[in-house]
Amino acid sequence: MYRFWGLLFFAVPIVGTIVYALAMLGVAPFAGLRLPANYNQAGVEIAHLYNVIHGIMAVVFVSTGLLLGWSVWRFGGRQLSGGQELGARYFTHSNLLELTWSVAAAGILVFLSLYQLNSWAENKLERPLVEIAGRMQPQPPLAKVVAKRFGWEFYHAGPDGRLDTPDDVYLENLLHVPFGEPVVLQLESRDVIHSFFVPGLRLKQDIVPGMQHFVWFKATSPVELEIICSELCGWGHYTMQARMQLVSRSDYDRWLAEQSPWKGFAAKEEQE
Ligand SMILES: [Cu+2]
Incomplete structure (x- = not known):
């Protein structure tokens, strides 16, 4: 036995x-x-x-x-010669063993x-730099990713290139991203700790409520990738799935201009 x-x-x-x-x-x-x-x-x-x-x-x-x-x-x-079963040797402490495995x-x-x-x-530390107003500065995020129980909100910076302005494009559980260039995302959580994981990019970052995290990557092809949450965040954790649609820069710009709720706003401003 x-x-x-x-x-x-x-x-x-x-x-x-x-x-x-x-x-x-x-x-x-x-x-x-x-x-x-x-x-x-x-x-x-x-x-x-x-x-x-x-x-x-x-x-x-x-x-x-x-x-x-x-x-x-x-x-x-195993039995000893007297028919008694061979027991384990029991000792309470061994400095050598403790030291060895520590x-x-x-x-x-x-x-x-x-x-x-x-x-x-x-x-994780050296965010890509871009030249803004003649100075090298950390690249601004392309989109804001908000994790919540149980789903993902994606706010794409509109044609003005800035987040939290009226021309932002909001999508639920679908993120548009250009490939072939460095992309920065800003991550936030609405409630508990989540983790932004894109297996196809080998990209993973925990998201702590009250904090802003930044991730960056350079995607190589126009594919659609899976985004999942890899931090157990409640009963619906497994449903926290979204898609990342990688498109060319020109397709991205066209899509952004079409989707932006303030389309025409930038053009009007230029005319004035
Ligand atoms: Cu989650």
């Missing part, structure tokens, strides 16, 4: 590894477990970081799983934080 439990424990790392390998090889139905194709210029680098972290996790997961299975297989139900975990975290330093700076 103990052998049976040992086999079950062995199955966890082995089946886990096989499923992971099948998913990575794109074998149906496991292919759906991996990330969709990447359409962000920085996505290759971010996907590489995912893989490094997965690699470290895989070593820990497989080695502890095998060790556990082997322990149950080897020692489970230092090992800290070492991995320090390595990861140093390893991703440049990617983090590029993708």
Whole structure:
């Protein structure tokens, strides 16, 4: 019977590894477990970081799983010469053990934080710059994304290029974005913590109520991508899905001019 439990424990790392390998090889139905194709210029680098972290996790997961299975297989139900069952040795404390796993975990975290330093700076700290009035300034957001329970509001800056003005174009659960250029989005939440996740761009950012977050990316193709919330935010969390429509810059400008509730406003201003 103990052998049976040992086999079950062995199955966890082995089946886990096989499923992971099948998913990575794109074998149906496991292919759906991996990330969709990447359409962000920085996505290759971010996907590489995912893989490094997965690699470290895989070593820990497989080695502890095998060790556990082997322990149950080897020692489970063994009897001493007197017929008494061999029990586990119990001790309350071991400084050496505590130190070992604390230092090992800290070492991995320090390595990861140093390893991703440049990617983090590029993708989370250094917002793209543009020249405004002769000075290089942080690029203004193309649209404001407002997360709420349970959906997404998208306010596209109108032809004046500014947010929170009357020419903004509002859409529910559909975001229009030009591809082939850096795009900045401003993220806000109406209620609780949400997380803006676009798997096809390898882009994810938590949204904390009362704060403004900015994300940026450079999409490569005219595709439609899925936007989801990846922070459990209530009973309807799973329904927080939206689409991101990537279009060319000229199509975007035309669409914006057509949709803007104040169309003609800018033209009239120019005439005066
Ligand atoms: Cu949410």
